[in-house]
Amino acid sequence: MAPARKDELRARAGYQCLAYVSVGLALIGAVLPLIPTTPFLLMAAWSAGRGSPRVANWLDNHRHFGPMINGWQQHGAVPVAAKWLACLLLGSSWLTLWWAGASIWLLGLLAVFFILLAAFLMTRPSL
Secondary structure (H helix, E strand, O other): OOHHHHHHHHHHHHHHHHHHHHHHHHHHHHHOOOOOOHHHHHHHHHHHHHHOHHHHHHHHHOOOHHHHHHHHHHHOOEOHHHHHHHHHHHHHHHHHHHHOOOOHHHHHHHHHHHHHHHHHHHHOOEO
């Protein structure tokens, strides 16, 4: 087997592995409140598209996950509820760190990061 073919097979296996791990983490995140679901689903869709057409097809046609993945891939859109929940969790995370006595530098850096992240989310089209 040619070296280029071996590299291609290794890359595909890596993408498949990443897709399966990401789906697993997304499913865990669907039931545990501290683990995000959406980023793992998007990672799974991206990696499955490069390594596992079967998993990519399953995700694209899933009755719950499919519309969210397709909305992001086609329009960069995020569900309104997900936007508000993300902002609520960002704010509560910052308040928890403040209450726990985190350093002013950490709080400042996270405030800037969280505000930019929230602004990015809120400026995306809605589903």
